[in-house]
Amino acid sequence: MTAATKLIDAIADQADYLKTVRRDIHAHPELSFEETRTADLVAGLLTEWGIPVHRGMGKTGVVGIVKNGNSSRAVGLRADMDALPIHEANHFAHASRHPGKMHACGHDGHTTMLLGAAQYLAKHRDFDGTVYLIFQPAEEHGGGAREMMRDGLFKRFPMEAVFGLHNMPGIAAGTIALSPGAVLASNNEFKLTIHGKGGHAAMPHLAIDPIPVAGQIMQAFQTIITRNKKPLETAVISVTMLNAGSTPNVIPDSCEMQGTVRAYSAETLDLIERRMREIAEQTGAVFGATVSFEFRRNYPATINHAAETEFAREVLRGMLPAERIVTQTPIMAAEDFAFMLEAVPGCYAFIGNGDGDHRLPGHGEGPCLVHNASYDFNDALLPLGASFLVELAAQWLRREGRPAA
Ligand SMILES: [Zn+2]
Numbered sequence: 001m002t003a004a005t006k007l008i009d010a011i012a013d014q015a016d017y018l019k020t021v022r023r024d025i026h027a028h029p030e031l032s033f034e035e036t037r038t039a040d041l042v043a044g045l046l047t048e049w050g051i052p053v054h055r056g057m058g059k060t061g062v063v064g065i066v067k068n069g070n071s072s073r074a075v076g077l078r079a080d081m082d083a084l085p086i087h088e089a090n091h092f093a094h095a096s097r098h099p100g101k102m103h104a105c106g107h108d109g110h111t112t113m114l115l116g117a118a119q120y121l122a123k124h125r126d127f128d129g130t131v132y133l134i135f136q137p138a139e140e141h142g143g144g145a146r147e148m149m150r151d152g153l154f155k156r157f158p159m160e161a162v163f164g165l166h167n168m169p170g171i172a173a174g175t176i177a178l179s180p181g182a183v184l185a186s187n188n189e190f191k192l193t194i195h196g197k198g199g200h201a202a203m204p205h206l207a208i209d210p211i212p213v214a215g216q217i218m219q220a221f222q223t224i225i226t227r228n229k230k231p232l233e234t235a236v237i238s239v240t241m242l243n244a245g246s247t248p249n250v251i252p253d254s255c256e257m258q259g260t261v262r263a264y265s266a267e268t269l270d271l272i273e274r275r276m277r278e279i280a281e282q283t284g285a286v287f288g289a290t291v292s293f294e295f296r297r298n299y300p301a302t303i304n305h306a307a308e309t310e311f312a313r314e315v316l317r318g319m320l321p322a323e324r325i326v327t328q329t330p331i332m333a334a335e336d337f338a339f340m341l342e343a344v345p346g347c348y349a350f351i352g353n354g355d356g357d358h359r360l361p362g363h364g365e366g367p368c369l370v371h372n373a374s375y376d377f378n379d380a381l382l383p384l385g386a387s388f389l390v391e392l393a394a395q396w397l398r399r400e401g402r403p404a405a
């Protein structure tokens with residue numbers, strides 16, 4: 001990180017402490033909705049710092065409430081707490097102690113950055129209003145953000161805006177990327193079953209073979225991308241599972257196909273779902289088979305609000321040299337903070353995790369991407385991330401109302 005980076009001194013002084021907390025969480029990863037130790041740790045620290053805590057939203061979610069002054073205004077900061085079902089390939093001291101579970105998406109770092117912000121906000125209280133610290137479960141699987149909202153997160157704790165931060169390998173450490181509009185795609189799944197008629201592989205004329213039907217459907221799906229959606233709209237259809245048959249000389253009765261669909265706009269997603277269903281059902285009919293088609297929408301696209309993104313950028317201008325504030329290029333991965341941004345204005349920014357140089361001896365093979373068995377959050381980011389979260393909340397509450405778009 002460059003000398004020109006303006007951290008909050010009291011947070012920079014806590015760098016070693018935050019590193020210890022982060023590594024402790026990394027060593028004890030918990031899967032979606034099972035974050036009991038992590039939630040206990042978070043709630044315990046918040047309580048120790050004098051922050052009232054509300055627990056149980058979205059099963060294991062924790063909300064800390066830091067209030068100061070008389071203002072009724074409020075802003076939210078969000079971090080996710082869950083890990084992934086990956087067996088960690090690292091062997092350094094803070095590697096996972098839970099076989100088959102790992103903090104490979106850096107949520108250990110997100111939780112720690114928000115704890116760092118919480119500790120500062122509770123001690124210094126140099127703002128007027130309420131900061132809600134949202135520690136959510138189950139980002140990776142199950143939509144913990146949505147579950148907290150179903151349990152009344154924004155009704156019980158109304159807030160003007162909400163901000164979140166994800167670490168991002170491949171962006172230089174200490175650089176923050178953000179953009180208005182769509183930054184992450186929606187995540188959707190399909191499953192279809194082609195019901196044909198099994199028979200002897202040497203007598204196909206007496207059967208209805210579901211396998212060539214699957215081939216036709218799979219090819220035709222890609223024409224939705226190239227021929228049906230608008231060329232400037234971004235979307236992906238990936239067939240990732242194809243299962244049929246169990247022996248070489250038998251035509252199977254049925255064939256099952258599954259995969260994922262990613263898109264940014266709801267209109268494009270509606271079009272894709274409709275066309276996939278038509279292609280699947282009607283192609284089946286052409287060949288005398290019947291097709292059952294299911295489409296499930298998981299996470300919506302993550303769409304940053306323009307005014308809140310510009311506000312976050314302005315906050316960063318006071319902290320980082322211009323070259324360390326960059327535009328986030330949209331990617332087709334998904335993120336359940338999207339649910340929160342559908343309900344409350346806000347911005348999801350990305351903090352560069354660097355190129356992997358920070359990893360200690362004993363790290364595994366492979367590129368340093370998230371969801372990789374050798375991933376590790378970069379501890380050098382903790383003071384910057386925590387400082388940024390504090391500045392977002394404090395400066396938001398100091399402003400008069402919502403910023404203009
Ligand atoms: Zn992830």
Ligand SMILES: [Zn+2]
Pocket residue numbers: 105106107139166
């Ligand atoms: Zn993540």
